[in-house]
Amino acid sequence: MVKLVDVAREAGTSVATVSRALNNNERVDPALAERVRAAAAKLGYRPNFVARNLRRQSTKLWLLIISDIEIAFFTSVARGVEDTALKHGYAVVLCNADEDDHKEARYVDLAVAEQAAGVIISPHSDHTHIERLIDAGIPVVLIDRGLDEPVDSVTADSRGGAQAATEHLLQQGWERPACITGPQSAQTAVQRRLGYEDALKSASIKTRRVVHRPFTIEGGRTATAGLLDRNRPPDSLFVANAALTLGVLQELQTRGLRPGTDIGLVCFDDAPWAPFIDPPISVVSQPAYRMGTQAAGLLVERISGGRDAPPRRIVLGTDLIVRSSSLHPAR
């Protein structure tokens, strides 16, 4: 590897001058600077970030720790974060915590040890590890899931969206809805459940029919099976995420039940395939990409601006997209 001292030798000057010339020409003779640049190019010099970071005690690297990379929502978020980061000269790397507390902790430690410039994280549960980041003075922005901590956050209005979705089912004429949501530990799962219950309350429906499961296809399948095997099974479902939805569809298919005909269905989180399912799925859509850009924006401000400005919580609205799966056959 060619290093600063090699460039200095080639250009016939000192390492200090080379460093200055290559960085921002702060008072370096233009002719010399040009010679240095030429020498660096000739030798193919690439700065060693490890050394630079050690000296500067800072990096241009963000960690984006997401709770499950297989959820399409997060990949859109990631793209939003990345596009914004790039504009501000930061590189973003993704870490997949996989809904696993232990893995999340590992990545948080990585952020500290590598002295990341900032972290955007969708915390797995309330019992999270962001304290370590705060202790280490690393700016943090929460995404998708908020916490009680005084930290910047960007979330979608899960509760409102869930309520709207459930009200839509009721308006359609479905009478016995159920809710399939994620684990109790996930704030989004709880919020979506609460929104569902808000709608039931307004409609004076007493039976709750709520099932918590991991946010997975398998979770959706078993939850659906359990609900349909009850004595008084639900006639419609509000499902809290796209992975769960695939499991629901699988179980419905097995039983020969057709959404929109035999059972009403609305899901949280729009997926690119939702319009092509048989029948097309009605969904609550979240502005995933925009959540990413907003979170990145907050992080940039937090890093460069005031570190002790009061935390900001951005809540973005959701849209109900009615397709066919939620329509009642009688109407």
Place this chain on the structure above:
Amino acid sequence: MVKLVDVAREAGTSVATVSRALNNNERVDPALAERVRAAAAKLGYRPNFVARNLRRQSTKLWLLIISDIEIAFFTSVARGVEDTALKHGYAVVLCNADEDDHKEARYVDLAVAEQAAGVIISPHSDHTHIERLIDAGIPVVLIDRGLDEPVDSVTADSRGGAQAATEHLLQQGWERPACITGPQSAQTAVQRRLGYEDALKSASIKTRRVVHRPFTIEGGRTATAGLLDRNRPPDSLFVANAALTLGVLQELQTRGLRPGTDIGLVCFDDAPWAPFIDPPISVVSQPAYRMGTQAAGLLVERISGGRDAPPRRIVLGTDLIVRSSSLHPAR
């Protein structure tokens, strides 16, 4: 931040001893080592990786550079890589090159600058930047897409899978297939096209009907529109990836054409939603997770074992999964 010297002071010894005690006790008095560990724990010491990496000239970090994070195939690969990496003590971060040469170059530079222990990459095109990695002595494993370079690689048998898919269409009784594939620059796109053409050749069909597009929903849509607007439109489609497939479905829906009834359809790459589309999509499935674990295995061997062992190319088989979209109504 508490550092080694603080721990040394607390434990009443020198930094050298603390370092040794905290690493692998190589000849440190057990009692002293215990005192050191206690001091470290009390002070909450976390090693500074930046400094460690600089000194050791090596890290425990892998970069996984994938060409598009929104493709579900890659997220499965990522999980495979990660699970294996973890077992061997490496941390993996994902970088999304987004089918963009420039972004890919940025991440390759990041790998060099951060002195990554290894890189797994699905190169955007032949004109790739892995030479820089090789020059820097960083072990590389290619995934999904191979190159002419003498580098380890793990790929799926795209050509064979495409051929099998196309032969299946022909056997079903479809007579005028077309192929919608990715950009010429992507090796997988070309291989799948070639497999398609192999099948046509065996069946003595002369008309090729091949369209190249970016691997996106929009690409699938416009390709389908273009094909159907021809004088003699195809009666069936072989589509080279899941994103393209969504675009195809969109256009077919617009025109009121139903796969398996009005037009035959087989797609490369199984997606979790494929069974639930109307009608369920026949696909060629790739062992994505296993590709990830295999690639990680190669990288581990390359790092620890011989750096100059001859490169290995692993090609994994694919499975044709017949659902309904490819069936001919006459049969």
Place this chain on the structure above:
DNA sequence: TCGAACTGAGCAATCGATTACACAGAACAT
């Protein structure tokens, strides 16, 4: 008993880039 071999621990060099400080020479003021 004496020297060789070994053990455990500390000193100081090292990784590569940045930057505080020093300093020579030019430009300028008096």
Place this chain on the structure above:
DNA sequence: ATGTTCTGTGTAATCGATTGCTCAGTTCGA
């Protein structure tokens, strides 16, 4: 002509952990 300021460059300290080298003290064999 002499002192002051400014410019551009070089020397050396620094970031924090690792590790080669050194050395005091101990063990062991002859």
